[in-house]
Amino acid sequence: MSSEPKKEAVEKKPEDSKPTNDKTTEKPAATKPAPKKVPPKEEPELPAFEKGIADKIIENFGEKTTISFVKPDRVGIKVGRDAVHDVAEFARDVLNYDHVDSVSGVDYPADKEIEVVYHLSSYTDPTLSRQILELATRAQREDKPIPGNDATRLPSLRDIFYSVEFHEREVFEMLGVYFEGHPDNRRLLLPEDWADLPPLRKDFRNKGR
Amino acid sequence: MSTPILPPGLAIQKADERIMTLNVGPQHPGSGHMRIIVQIDGDYIVACDPDPGYVHRGEEKMAEYRNYVLNVPHLERPVIHDSCNVLYPYVLGVEELLGLEVTERAKYIRVIAAELNRCVYTMYWLAIYGIFLGHSTMFMWPAGDRELLIDLLEKMTGARVTHSYFIPGGIRNDLPANFEDVCLRQVNYFEKRIKEYADVFYENPILISRTEKTGVLTRENAIRLGTTGSVLRASGVDYDVRKKEPYDVYDELDFETNVMKSGDSYARSRIPWLDMMESCRIIRDALQKMPKSGSVRVKLKPNPKGGFDSVYKRVESGRGALGCYIVSDKKPEPYRVKLSVPSFRNLIALPHLLIGEKLGNMPSTYWSLNYWPVEADR
Numbered sequence: 126m127s128s129e130p131k132k133e134a135v136e137k138k139p140e141d142s143k144p145t146n147d148k149t150t151e152k153p154a155a156t157k158p159a160p161k162k163v164p165p166k167e168e169p170e171l172p173a174f175e176k177g178i179a180d181k182i183i184e185n186f187g188e189k190t191t192i193s194f195v196k197p198d199r200v201g202i203k204v205g206r207d208a209v210h211d212v213a214e215f216a217r218d219v220l221n222y223d224h225v226d227s228v229s230g231v232d233y234p235a236d237k238e239i240e241v242v243y244h245l246s247s248y249t250d251p252t253l254s255r256q257i258l259e260l261a262t263r264a265q266r267e268d269k270p271i272p273g274n275d276a277t278r279l280p281s282l283r284d285i286f287y288s289v290e291f292h293e294r295e296v297f298e299m300l301g302v303y304f305e306g307h308p309d310n311r312r313l314l315l316p317e318d319w320a321d322l323p324p325l326r327k328d329f330r331n332k333g334r
Numbered sequence: 335m336s337t338p339i340l341p342p343g344l345a346i347q348k349a350d351e352r353i354m355t356l357n358v359g360p361q362h363p364g365s366g367h368m369r370i371i372v373q374i375d376g377d378y379i380v381a382c383d384p385d386p387g388y389v390h391r392g393e394e395k396m397a398e399y400r401n402y403v404l405n406v407p408h409l410e411r412p413v414i415h416d417s418c419n420v421l422y423p424y425v426l427g428v429e430e431l432l433g434l435e436v437t438e439r440a441k442y443i444r445v446i447a448a449e450l451n452r453c454v455y456t457m458y459w460l461a462i463y464g465i466f467l468g469h470s471t472m473f474m475w476p477a478g479d480r481e482l483l484i485d486l487l488e489k490m491t492g493a494r495v496t497h498s499y500f501i502p503g504g505i506r507n508d509l510p511a512n513f514e515d516v517c518l519r520q521v522n523y524f525e526k527r528i529k530e531y532a533d534v535f536y537e538n539p540i541l542i543s544r545t546e547k548t549g550v551l552t553r554e555n556a557i558r559l560g561t562t563g564s565v566l567r568a569s570g571v572d573y574d575v576r577k578k579e580p581y582d583v584y585d586e587l588d589f590e591t592n593v594m595k596s597g598d599s600y601a602r603s604r605i606p607w608l609d610m611m612e613s614c615r616i617i618r619d620a621l622q623k624m625p626k627s628g629s630v631r632v633k634l635k636p637n638p639k640g641g642f643d644s645v646y647k648r649v650e651s652g653r654g655a656l657g658c659y660i661v662s663d664k665k666p667e668p669y670r671v672k673l674s675v676p677s678f679r680n681l682i683a684l685p686h687l688l689i690g691e692k693l694g695n696m697p698s699t700y701w702s703l704n705y706w707p708v709e710a711d712r
Contacts, residue, residue, distance in 0.1 A: 199646065224560035227674030229659050244646055244657065248557050248571050254578040257646055288560025291682050314387035314711055324395060331395060
């Protein structure tokens with residue numbers, strides 16, 4: 126359960142796998158549009174509207190946020206965990222995003238962090254109807270988690286976007302990220318007597334595989 | 335004082351002499367595999383706590399062990415009756431990650447399959463909605479008419495419900511010979527049949543008196559709670575992903591979205607029925623505009639890999655917007671797959687609809703949410 130070579134290789138050295146796969150690695154990497162380099166102004170064909178959204182956030186929050194990508198209809202912002210509440214409030218009040226489509230937790234054991242990704246979208250603003258704003262923030266990861274009682278914590282966005290209520294409950298039980306300020310941090314999908322690791326962490330292995 | 339500590343809902347909680355706690359589900363055939371803990375004061379619901387999770391199967395975890403193609407058959411399992419639409423955002427996402435270009439004919443066939451599937455799902459949902467209200471004709475008719483479209487899908491895909499038809503890069507196999515004529519005939523007959531439901535069900539004064547002005551969700555709440563699909567459109571918000579962010583060839587097809595203002599159970603149950611007629615229109619239009627020949631899938635390398643990238647795609651399924659978030663890390667298996675399913679998103683509205691309602695209105699309100707327990711649990 127603890128040390129597989131697989132998860133150390135995450136994001137670091139992808140070429141360490143079997144030799145049969147080596148020849149296929151070149152092609153998909155080449156067809157990818159633009160790598161997620163941080164300053165997006167260097168690339169000439171960036172969609173203007175999406176870049177405007179990203180620039181507004183950068184203008185207001187400066188170095189607390191970084192743009193991870195600007196694609197057609199999609200803007201990705203990385204936010205520090207102390208600023209995520211403010212950025213979400215800005216996205217609702219100034220940028221007119223009114224609900225959250227999805228909240229996903231992604232475990233990065235190599236970085237000792239768990240990323241929580243909010244996909245914001247808008248029903249009321251017709252200019253934003255195609256847009257998804259991806260707010261990603263990271264919580265500290267514990268090797269031996271005690272969900273709810275360790276340092277894996279993030280501020281809840283429930284007071285800004287009511288729609289995250291069940292999503293954040295799911296992320297809490299599946300990855301052990303406790304949302305401070307969430308009114309109801311009970312289990313949702315897992316059984317009440319679940320006593321193993323949060324199952325979507327990478328060190329939780331499916332039995333029999 | 336050695337009373338055992340029971341999970342919430344199992345203990346009989348008496349906060350007040352007047353309040354009684356009831357468990358609805360998870361074994362009740364009406365609730366599906368989920369439990370609703372309701373507290374009632376006399377006949378009125380004063381508190382409601384939905385408790386999903388009885389059919390949680392860890393689809394997202396399973397997806398991290400299988401490569402992009404092997405994920406296809408099990409990721410459609412959350413809603414087998416709507417299997418094409420459940421798979422759709424995943425397939426679109428993988429195509430973007432791998433840089434695959436889908437042929438025009440495959441796109442049209444996908445749209446036809448997705449719309450047929452939407453009707454199949456909605457008919458199943460409608461049958462159960464009918465039996466929830468004690469209307470057994472409305473159980474028999476949709477369950478029977480659904481077979482028309484299942485036959486069509488069987489001709490296309492080889493399977494009655496779990497099709498695994500969409501794969502990254504197109505579809506699994508081309509249409510059989512003479513499919514267009516058979517499809518057109520069946521769909522026309524199907525549309526004629528569902529129009530007859532107006533007399534027996536949707537214009538029926540008993541149904542109207544039981545569902546009108548019950549379980550009202552206001553427009554503001556529908557937006558604030560992030561509901562989607564028929565629930566959202568029944569509350570007066572015109573948002574359909576097929577129109578707002580067209581995928582594949584939906585921007586070339588001719589259809590309308592159905593919006594109602596009242597936000598009650600009646601509107602929520604009527605919208606999927608109206609959507610089925612639009613689906614028939616889409617299918618006829620797509621059959622006409624579809625290229626008559628050509629390849630339907632691109633050849634995939636064994637164990638294809640994406641770069642360090644993430645993608646979020648969404649489609650309009652039979653229940654609402656269905657999103658799929660895929661993170662890839664240059665391995666044949668996805669690093670993380672998240673399905674953002676409409677049932678799970680709509681569930682949050684259930685307490686808002688039920689509180690203040692009579693207990694007798696609970697089944698119709700609950701099922702009008704277009705909620706599919708297995709999908710919400712994944």
